Amino acid sequence: MTLKTLPAVPPSTEKFDFKKSLCALWRQRWMYFLMTPTLIYFAIFKYGPLWNAQIAFKDFKPLLGVMGSPWVGFKHFETFVNSFYFTDLMTNTIYFSLAKLVLGLPLAVICAIALHETWLVKYRAFVQTMIYLPHFLSWVIMFGVLLVILSPGNGLLNQVIEHFGGEPISFMTSPDHFRWVVILSDIWKETGWSTILYLAALLAISPDLYEAAAVDGASPMQRIWYISLPGIVPVIVLVTLLRMGHILEAGFNQIFVLYSVPVYSVGDILDTWVYRQGILQFQFSLATAVGFFKGVIGLVLILISNRIAKRVAGQSLF
Amino acid sequence: MLRTKTRDAVIFQIGLAIFLTIILLIILIPFWRVIVTAFVPLDIYTDEGVPFFLPPTKWTFEAFSQLLGHSMFPRAALNSAIITLLGTAISLVLTVPLAYGLSTRNLTGRKVIMAIVLFTYLFSPGLIPVYLLITGMKLTNNYLAVILPPAVSVYNTLVMMSFFEGLPEELKEAARLDGANELQVLWHVILPLSKPILLTIGLFYAVFFWNEFFTPLLYLNDNSLLPLPVLLRNILISASFNEYVEYNAFSSSSIESLKAAGVLITMLPMLLVYPWIQRYFTKGALVGGVKE
Incomplete structure (x- = not known):
């Protein structure tokens, strides 16, 4: 760093500099030695798949291998974009992402404000502990929990519906209800945990502001509206932008566990389709092309949303 | 307030x-x-x-004794424990050096390594290329197939890196002047100061591996290797029910009770440790998420 402040570098020192940087490399040899296993790991397990991804542009035959299979250009991408399932898959994927964000985020903000405002400190800690819990449970466990609530026979919700004279509904296998099952179960599982970011932002607001509001006789609602909310708007903007960058990640694990043949039309997303076509139907190249397509769009979206986040909120993920 | x-x-x-x-x-x-x-x-x-x-x-307790009476559940719990412990250990051993190297500002080639790492975070070609890699390496029916592909999380690496960056530079310099090499600096100076972040990131990894069910389902075909979540899923979708549970007309509990008991058994270990680990997670969620 200090070298940069020197007036002018004489041409003769160039060779010396090269030597110096070799020296620097030698001095840092232990550091490279330390990082080598991880870098080898990256080469195999993170860049190996990138190498294999070339089969998106080939007609992959397992016998010919990744290298031996013939190139076909953008054939699989064209097949995918022109296929009848393209619109359904894109719609379902974006629909789930947006619905989870649009319905989940306001609820998380309201919960965070409620937790922040309450005077019952011990009760707050208990509520926090309980609403964070579902975040740590896998979707398989969530599936079991949903079954005891939604199953047509003894599901709690269906018992309530029957009590009021309604017909039991098979929520998990009904195309009319499956999307709501996905969206609401995600909100049930993740809203509590996502209050953490907003709570941290609320705690960072200067107490002076609240004191001034109290002196001016502001009502609780005015306090929330004019101090708390503006204080967490940057976090809301940031979360929204980063979620937009991941809009094609609609929740593979969740949908993979919850869906079944009757609800494929309303539940299938890009990732679940890739799994079925690739692993179950052996359409390796087509499935890889779809995964590649999703990856490229995801990359562009993340870069855009990160750029906007930097400009608007002065913050970014990387 | x-x-x-x-x-x-x-x-x-x-x-x-x-x-x-x-x-x-x-x-x-x-x-x-x-x-x-x-x-x-x-x-x-x-x-x-x-x-x-x-x-x-x-x-x-009828449903529980019926489930636990069959050898599958204890076996699956053991498998889950092995995957979680081995996975967390491998993950930490690979993550710590990378995070430490990236936190060393004057490391030659740091920016290149950072770009290599970040790119894998930003672009992923999806499931199939990984599947071909793992099956090509003949790792099916091997726990490494479940552990290695997700072993290093870039996000966790960045969180740990920002923690290392916050440690005072003088400590490292002092150790280096005493003739310690980087390995010794990391082991004797950095790691003892990093227990909170090691615990937090270790717990992130452990919960991840404990909850893994898709990759085991994909790569482990041998029933005796399956971890708890996969077993639970097979019970919940009633697929091959009789392979895991003695269930017939004389069964002393209903299918629904057995399923619910399976959910509780799978949940129990998490519930037991949750009160202790919760605060590390709360902290970890706020450490490296965004940078100014």
Whole structure:
């Protein structure tokens, strides 16, 4: 760093500099030695798949291998974009992402404000502990929990519906209800945990502001509206932008566990389709092309949303 | 926060308490339902289905003993433990050096390594290329197939890196002047100071591996290798039910009770450690998420 402040570098020192940087490399040899296993790991397990991804542009035959299979250009991408399932898959994927964000985020903000405002400190800690819990449970466990609530026979919700004279509904296998099952179960599982970011932002607001509001006789609602909310708007903007960058990640694990043949039309997303076509139907190249397509769009979206986040909120993920 | 007990403020507080209680009930009632379903005896179940409240004297452990009596559940719990411990260990051993190297500002080639790492975070070609890699390496029916592909999380690496960056540079310099090499600096100076972040990131990895079910399903075909979540899923979708549970017309508990008991057994280890690990997670969620 200090070298940069020197007036002018004489041409003769160039060779010396090269030597110096070799020296620097030698001095840092232990550091490279330390990082080598991880870098080898990256080469195999993170860049190996990138190498294999070339089969998106080939007609992959397992016998010919990744290298031996013939190139076909953008054939699989064209097949995918022109296929009848393209619109359904894109719609379902974006629909789930947006619905989870649009319905989940306001609820998380309201919960965070409620937790922040309450005077019952011990009760707050208990509520926090309980609403964070579902975040740590896998979707398989969530599936079991949903079954005891939604199953047509003894599901709690269906018992309530029957009590009021309604017909039991098979929520998990009904195309009319499956999307709501996905969206609401995600909100049930993740809203509590996502209050953490907003709570941290609320705690960072200067107490002076609240004191001034109290002196001016502001009502609780005015306090929330004019101090708390503006204080967490940057976090809301940031979360929204980063979620937009991941809009094609609609929740593979969740949908993979919850869906079944009757609800494929309303539940299938890009990732679940890739799994079925690739692993179950052996359409390796087509499935890889779809995964590649999703990856490229995801990359562009993340870069855009990160750029906007930097400009608007002065913050970014990387 | 300032607490002036005006009439408005008190009414507002009552409203808040009611709201928080509703939220709490929405979270708790499903769990309560799972518990009652798992403990309801067969005669009550066949008469009136699953009641909302079950008299304390009627609770039965029948479903649990039926599940645990079969060798599959203890075996799966052991498999889960192996995957979690081995996975967390491998993950930390690979993550710590990378995070440490990236936190060393004057490391030659740091930016290149950072770009290599970040690119894998930003672009992923999806499931199939990984699947071909793992099957090509003949790792099917091997725990490494489940552990290695997700072993290093770039996000966790960045969180750990920002922690290392916050440690005072003088400590490292002092050790280097004493003739310590980087390996010794990391082992004797950095790691003892990094226990909180190691615990936090280790727990992130451990919970991830404990909950993994898709990759085991994909790569482990041998029933004796399956971890708990996969076993639970197979029970829940009633696929090959009889492979895991002795279930027939003479069964002493209903299918629903068995499923609910399976959910509780799978959940139990997490519930037991959760009160202790919660604060590390809360901290970890706020450490490296965003940077100014």
